[in-house]
Amino acid sequence: MTREGRQGRANATPVLSVRDLIVEIPTRAGTVRPTDGVSYDIRAGEILGVVGESGAGKSMTGNAVIGLLDPPARIAGGEILLNGERIDNLSRDKLRKVRGRKIGMIFQDPLTSLNPLLTIGDQLTETILEHLPVGQPEAQERAIAALEEVGIPAARARIDSYPHEFSGGMRQRVVIALALCAEPDLVIADEPTTALDVSVQAQIIALLKRLCREKGVAVMLVTHDMGVIAEAADRVAVMYAGRLVELGPVREVLTRARHPYTAGLMASTPLASLGHRRLRQIPGAMPRLNALPPGCPFNPRCERAEDKCRQPPAPGLEACEGRAACWFPLTPDAEESAA
Amino acid sequence: MLAYIIRRVFQSALVLLIVGLVAFAMFRFVGDPVDNMLGQERTQADVERLRQQLGLDQPFPVQYWRFLEQAVQGNFGLSYRQGRPVSDILIERLPATLELAFVSGLFALAFGIGLGVFTAIRRKGFAANAIMTLSLIGVSLPTFLIGILLIYVFSVELGWLPSFGRGEVTRIGGWTTGFLTESGIKALILPAFTLGLYQMTLIMRLVRTEMLEVLRQDYIRFARARGLRERAINFRHALKNTLVPVITITGLQLGSIIAFAIITETVFQWPGVGLLFINAIQFVDIPVMAAYLMMISVMFVGINLIVDLLYFAIDPRLRVDRSAGKAT
Numbered sequence: 001m002t003r004e005g006r007q008g009r010a011n012a013t014p015v016l017s018v019r020d021l022i023v024e025i026p027t028r029a030g031t032v033r034p035t036d037g038v039s040y041d042i043r044a045g046e047i048l049g050v051v052g053e054s055g056a057g058k059s060m061t062g063n064a065v066i067g068l069l070d071p072p073a074r075i076a077g078g079e080i081l082l083n084g085e086r087i088d089n090l091s092r093d094k095l096r097k098v099r100g101r102k103i104g105m106i107f108q109d110p111l112t113s114l115n116p117l118l119t120i121g122d123q124l125t126e127t128i129l130e131h132l133p134v135g136q137p138e139a140q141e142r143a144i145a146a147l148e149e150v151g152i153p154a155a156r157a158r159i160d161s162y163p164h165e166f167s168g169g170m171r172q173r174v175v176i177a178l179a180l181c182a183e184p185d186l187v188i189a190d191e192p193t194t195a196l197d198v199s200v201q202a203q204i205i206a207l208l209k210r211l212c213r214e215k216g217v218a219v220m221l222v223t224h225d226m227g228v229i230a231e232a233a234d235r236v237a238v239m240y241a242g243r244l245v246e247l248g249p250v251r252e253v254l255t256r257a258r259h260p261y262t263a264g265l266m267a268s269t270p271l272a273s274l275g276h277r278r279l280r281q282i283p284g285a286m287p288r289l290n291a292l293p294p295g296c297p298f299n300p301r302c303e304r305a306e307d308k309c310r311q312p313p314a315p316g317l318e319a320c321e322g323r324a325a326c327w328f329p330l331t332p333d334a335e336e337s338a339a
Numbered sequence: 340m341l342a343y344i345i346r347r348v349f350q351s352a353l354v355l356l357i358v359g360l361v362a363f364a365m366f367r368f369v370g371d372p373v374d375n376m377l378g379q380e381r382t383q384a385d386v387e388r389l390r391q392q393l394g395l396d397q398p399f400p401v402q403y404w405r406f407l408e409q410a411v412q413g414n415f416g417l418s419y420r421q422g423r424p425v426s427d428i429l430i431e432r433l434p435a436t437l438e439l440a441f442v443s444g445l446f447a448l449a450f451g452i453g454l455g456v457f458t459a460i461r462r463k464g465f466a467a468n469a470i471m472t473l474s475l476i477g478v479s480l481p482t483f484l485i486g487i488l489l490i491y492v493f494s495v496e497l498g499w500l501p502s503f504g505r506g507e508v509t510r511i512g513g514w515t516t517g518f519l520t521e522s523g524i525k526a527l528i529l530p531a532f533t534l535g536l537y538q539m540t541l542i543m544r545l546v547r548t549e550m551l552e553v554l555r556q557d558y559i560r561f562a563r564a565r566g567l568r569e570r571a572i573n574f575r576h577a578l579k580n581t582l583v584p585v586i587t588i589t590g591l592q593l594g595s596i597i598a599f600a601i602i603t604e605t606v607f608q609w610p611g612v613g614l615l616f617i618n619a620i621q622f623v624d625i626p627v628m629a630a631y632l633m634m635i636s637v638m639f640v641g642i643n644l645i646v647d648l649l650y651f652a653i654d655p656r657l658r659v660d661r662s663a664g665k666a667t
Contacts, residue, residue: 066564068560068563068564096566096567096568097566098566099563099564099565099566100564100565100566100567101566104564104565105561105564105565107557107560107561107564109557112556112557112558113557113558113561114558114561115558115562115576115580116558116580116654116655116656117579117580117653117654117655118575118576118579119655126567126571126575127565127566127567130565130566130567130568130571131566162655162656164655164656175561178561178565179564179565182565182566
């Protein structure tokens with residue numbers, strides 16, 4: 001599909017639409033919701049950063065979208081639409097044909113994501129042959145092209161190499177090539193740089209940005225690294241205790257946070273773009289999912305919390321212009337005093 | 340690679356020498372062959388003369404040295420009991436044992452891997468759990484008991500299969516085979532099942548455990564995320580990764596199939612080398628015992644060597660020159 005084609009369609013329908021997604025895990029201590037009422041869109045050629053602490057539900061959302069929730073976790077409510085069509089209720093086999101073909105996924109650790117006993121060429125061609133109507137020679141050529149695209153030098157010569165013959169950064173490039181080789185519309189990158197050296201991280205982020213721009217794919221970039229978000233994302237979704245607490249353009253959210261949690265997160269993150277300043281921490285810790293406080297889940301740690309925050313219902317994004325799930329959001333001007 | 344093989348062959352030779360030494364140190368505790376050979380009517384002079392003739396008056400390291408001297412020339416001496424060359428007797432008996440071991444090994448591998456994969460993939464299904472429970476029986480019941488039970492059911496009660504012997508055999512050159520006649524194949528079923536059952540359950544449980552471990556790996560998850568078919572994930576991605584530890588155990592087990600054939604051969608009166616060895620112990624037939632033990636150790640050592648070489652075939656990471664260092 002051409003770039004124009006993708007972008008033309010992009011104006012009409014977002015590539016990915018998540019609507020009020022609820023993921024539930026039944027446990028002995030009751031049912032918990034690692035993802036609770038999350039909604040967002042990703043358009044073609046756009047990178048949405050999903051950020052939050054460990055256990056905030058970022059990865060769970062990504063896994064739900066690609067249909068890889070580990071039982072007993074399950075989608076308990078909401079809709080997932082890919083190019084306007086629901087995919088959360090597809091049969092196993094139809095969902096399998098969406099995975100890889102329509103949605104590519106990149107995992108955190110490139111050292112363990114590749115099968116050590118198969119050559120990278122085998123792994124690429126098996127994916128291509130599974131999803132695209134091409135023969136073995138064509139698949140081989142496409143595999144080489146995919147490797148060249150992600151910047152593997154001498155791709156033709158290295159296609160028969162095994163994963164252990166590549167460095168960590170090169171392996172993550174191979175993983176990206178694998179995720180993209182069947183030309184998906186959406187790529188879910190789950191902590192793609194966390195396991196890499198800092199210098200390699202920057203290369204991988206640059207690669208993701210370039211591929212997103214050139215191929216017009218939508219990218220869901222799941223990370224806990226604010227620096228990666230600032231560098232790569234167009235828009236950012238901040239998650240806390242399974243809920244979406246803030247959603248907006250990256251520049252806006254990073255410099256003029258409206259939700260007190262986002263503001264606290266920014267104040268505790270060293271970012272070159274915000275200059276030298278003292279880092280502050282948010283008091284307390286994120287509550288466990290089976291012990292959420294009533295009302296806004298952030299209220300026990302929030303300086304601005306009032307009685308309304310401690311009573312149900314919890315605020316949604318509509319509480320503050322579709323931007324922040326907070327009854328008493330920070331005003332854009334108050335940002336300096338809060339941070 | 341060549342250096343590795345040479346080193347391994349050298350190590351193997353050392354192992355063989357030590358096995359022989361231990362064996363010879365123990366032979367004198369088995370009994371005195373002279374008692375059996377001369378019978379009741381004998382004089383002390385007869386005993387002394389025969390001892391001297393057989394070299395039994397020498398300390399065991401000297402006996403062992405003589406054995407080695409002869410053995411490297413391919414001469415394993417004469418059986419005390421049968422008075423024929425030991426090598427002839429062994430070669431005559433070997434096909435029976437090898438055919439039995441081959442069939443039970445094949446049975447153990449095919450069913451062990453198949454059921455192991457099945458129970459891992461359907462680990463919560465009823466059939467998988469039933470198989471796992473039944474496999475405990477295979478692991479815990481002693482071989483001779485299973486053999487006797489099978490004889491009772493299939494030979495005595497049902498009368499379907501013979502309870503002892505090899506049936507009719509066909510002679511092809513120096514090899515006798517039971518594969519070509521109906522009675523030969525029938526006679527093979529019970530002993531092969533008995534001998535292979537333990538190995539089969541062992542391989543099955545091992546494959547299942549390894550498979551469950553591998554199915555949790557990131558690359559399996561990544562394979563799913565790429566939309567590959569379950570069959571490709573299970574058999575192409577997962578099974579291959581379980582094979583390295585499975586080959587280790589299976590290789591050693593195949594060696595012990597030949598060695599443990601002793602019990603099965605005794606139960607089913609199978610005319611193989613195991614039965615020969617048991618009879619040799621009763622008669623303190625030292626040349627036969629020595630040759631048998633050396634033969635078994637050669638097999639074990641050889642299988643081990645083959646197993647190690649198979650690793651290279653399966654796991655590309657081992658093929659890298661060590662000096663090159665690894666990226667991880």
